[in-house]
Amino acid sequence: MNTNSPLNLADVQRVFNPSSIAVLGASRQPGTIGRDMLRKILDFGFNGIVYPVNPSAKFVHSMRAYRSVLEIPDPVDLAVICVPKKLVLQAVDDCGRKGIQSIVMITAGFAETGDDGAALERQLFERVKSYGIRMVGPNCMGIINTDPAVRMDATFAGPMPVPGDIGFLSQSGALGVAILERAAGMQLGLSSFVSLGNRTDVSVDDVLAYWNADERTKLALLYIESFGNAARFMKVAREMTRTKPLIAVKSGRTRAGARAASSHTASLAASDVAVNAIFESAGVLRVDTVEKLFDYAQAFAAQPLPKGSRVAIMSNGGGPAILATDAVEGEGLTMTEFSPETTARLKAVLADLASARNPVDMVASAGATHFEAVGDILLNDPNTDAMIVIFVLPITSDSRDVASAIVRAYERNKHLHKPVLVCFMTRDGDMSGTPILRNAGLPVYIFPESAVQSLAAMVKYQQVQQRQHGTTKSFDDVDRASVRKTIDDARAQHRKQLLPAEVNAILRAYQFPVLNIQLVDKRDHLAKASKSVGFPLVMKIAAEGITHKSDVRGVKLNLRTQADLEAAWDDIADALTALPNPPRAWGVTLEPMIQGGREIVLGIHADPNFGPLIMFGMGGIYVEVLKDVSFRLAPLTESDVDSMITALRGYPILAGVRGEQSIDFDRMRDLLFRLSQLALDFPDIIELDVNPLLAFPVGQESIVVDARMTIHI
Known part of the structure; x- marks a missing residue:
């Protein structure tokens, strides 16, 4: 709801770092949220003062209770509100009069329940805003800060969090509980956790700004269902991903809007594509499932980023090694070519039937000593950027011995700063070596593909850090007045779809080459x-x-x-x-x-939630079949434009194959910037479809062959 409020980092920092907490709705009754909330705050050892607020009890958990926050004699930094919905507005009034600046609103029954609840939520927001209070929620499960100076677990469910350096945000309270359970089970340490609920005030980008400034947070994970202010999210996320990985699950994938679209651009620009465009532009790593979110998290949390994409694989089973090799190729990584010295060292320690090439198949008889020796050798190979270790439990080996051997090789070579990921295809339980590996900071996977995908994400993020976002461009050689007249004339005639000559005139005004x-x-x-x-x-x-x-x-x-x-x-x-x-x-x-040239498609799609999307791709009559297109949100940056072009599967064709010349990419970049400018200058445009634009090598001008445009009337 609060999509346009300015970011104020200090406000959000106060939410996560209180010195005193009042729990409104604190209860002695088992099974109530008020009881569980107070119990969690106390059990985690909050380093501050806790005030139970209950209008009908003098003591709660052997602590003095107050009928109202107004009766508390000392200042209160944070109010956690667990009262019934009908009492919420009065509770906020009391907090405002008390001078409390931060609220976590656990109470549900607002916009998620329908129109009446939405109306109440609007009243809640206006009331909070009038007091200058920052609020998390409503309809949330709370917040956590594991900082030893704070030690706050203001949630009502889930296990005690393990302290660490991961920031976790969930828009879903129910999923938040599962996330906390999973993180604790995998020994993933949290710096902080927040369940935003309905996001009435504190938003995703508020929390990202907090994490970006928080020295304890090294990695951020998101589960979100919707955006508030997409442009602001992109700005904050782009700043954060310069130094800290940001991994996100965005649910609600749908193509319903695309099925009703009338143009190529619209049918390819479903809302989920817009989300991808935002994430790509901001450097956010998107995953499809919560399981993959945790796969990535354990790699990023404990391992250094690889310096390149060359992967060495060692395994005591041929099948898993082949699967891992296929996954390496499929993810765009490279199998290491071992140096002659490495090959010689491998042959000296491996059995006769083993393979000294990458992937190294040590055969099933390999024991702990082989894993340790081969791990040492591969990590010291000058051509290796990362290593994946695969262990399949044979009858003759104890997985704990193998795990300890892998850890020894890893610890000896930590100074090389090469990531090591382990695939342990064993049973869980006391006999598994998995805890040994995780205690040493090694990420553990059940299947080799998961390990490779996580490593590929690390390589991608390393590339995100290296790239320069660059600047946007604006143009003085465009004729905005003529475009405005053309659009206004069509609107006066109640024409949503412009005539071909009108579309050409608009493109010509922005220096597009037209027929x-x-x-x-x-x-x-x-x-x-x-x-x-x-x-x-x-x-x-x-x-x-x-x-x-x-x-x-x-x-x-x-x-x-x-x-x-x-x-x-x-x-x-x-x-x-x-x-x-x-x-x-x-x-x-x-x-x-016009003969020759490569068919390109360019487009504008006015997404109702995110603003104008710019499209670039392989054009022609099969554009919707091939779907070889990329989208970014306007305004485009230099990094956006470059990545839009190189992301295409058909990019090698555009760059020239079998002796053919490359198209003029500088001209394509120029046209994309001009398209972005047109979209921003004229929000009247619903769709612009340029298909095809024939692109030629340097020295030959590209040309718009066909274009159509629809506008708001």
């Missing part, structure tokens, strides 16, 4: 229009409501004579007549036939 197009609305006018264009030429249907022209036989190529023109017109007329709902009025456009 000479002639609009013809009568068959008898074809000859005159063709003289202005020149043969050979292309004829395209022009009719409101027809977006994909080739779907209705509405594109005729390489027309060379007057007879060709008339035959093409007649064929289009026949095709339109056969439609279930033929257009009432139609015409055609004539334009020059």
Whole structure:
């Protein structure tokens, strides 16, 4: 709700670092949130004063209780409110009059319940705002700060947190409980945890700003269901990921909006694509599942970032080693080419049947001494950036001995700053060596693919740290006045879809290279229009409501004579007549036939939640089938533009293969910046679809072959 309030770091720091806490709704009754909340705060050893507030009890947990926060004689930094919904506004009033500056609102029953609850939530926000209070929630499970100077666990469920350097944020309270359970079970230490609930006031970007400034937080993990202010999130996240990894699960993936879209750009720009664009631009690592979130977390929390993407694999089983190798290739990593010295050292310690090449298959008879020796050798290979160790439990080996051997090799070579990830394919329980590995700071996985994916995420983040976001660009050589007039004229005629000539005029005003197009609305006018264009030429249907022209036989190529023109017109007329709902009025456009070039698609999509999205990809009639496109949120930065281009699967084709020349990438960058500027200058634009733009090598100008635009009316 509070999407436009300015960030105030000091306010959020006060929320997480209180010296005194009042628990409103503290209870003696077992099974109540008020009782559990107070118990958790006390059991974790809060380094401050706790005040139970209960209007009908003099003592709670052998502590003096107060009928109201107004009766507490000393200042209170944080109020944790667990009272029934009908008492919430009065509780906030009492906190405001007391001078309390921070609230954690546990109470539920607001916007998540419907219109009445949403109305109450708006009242709550206005009341909190009027007192200058910062509030977490409502409908949340609380906050945690494990700082020894604070020691606050103001949650009502879950285990006691293990102190560490991971910041965890969950928009879901129920999932927050599961996250805390899982983190404790994996010995992942938390610096802080927050369940935001409905995000009425304190938002995701508020918490990110806090973590970015918090020296104890080295890694941040998010589970979010929606954004507030997307632009602000991107700004804060981009700043944070310069020095701290940020890994996120964003739920609510859907393509429902795409199915109703009318253009290529819209059908490819479902809201989830917008989320990806934000994360990519900000350097956030997105995962699909909470399980993968934890996979990544244990690697980032304990291991150094790799200096490169070269991976050495050792295993006592051939099958898992092959799976890991396939995953390395699939994730874009590289299998290490061992130096001759490394190969010789491996042969000296391995059994005769073992492989001294990467992946190193030590065979099933390999014991703890082999794991230790080979680990030493691989970590010291100059061509190795990271190592993955795979152990499959055979009858003859004790997994604890193997785990201890891996730890010894790891500890001896820590100074090399190479990450080591372990795949321990053993049973859990007392006989497993997993606790030995985790106690040494080694991430442990059940399957090799998970280890490789986590390592690939580390490599990607290392690249995020290296890249410079650069600046945005603006242009003085654009004609905004003419674009405004064109849009206003169409709106005055209640036309949502612009005519081809109007779209070309807008693109020309922003220095896009466009064709000479002639609009013809009568068959008898074809000859005159063709003289202005020149043969050979292309004829395209022009009719409101027809977006994909080739779907209705509405594109005729390489027309060379007057007879060709008339035959093409007649064929289009026949095709339109056969439609279930033929257009009432139609015409055609004539334009020059351009040969060669690579087909590119460019686009603007006005996302209702995130603002204008800019698209770049491989164009042509198969754009929606291939889906080889990338999106970023305007305004584009230099890093955005470069990553949009190189992210395409078809990038090698654009860069030139088999002796072909590369397209003019500098011109593509320029056009993307201009498209971003157009989108920001004119929020009237709902969709702009440039498909195709023919891109040529340096020295040949690219050209817009077809474009369509829709506007708000």
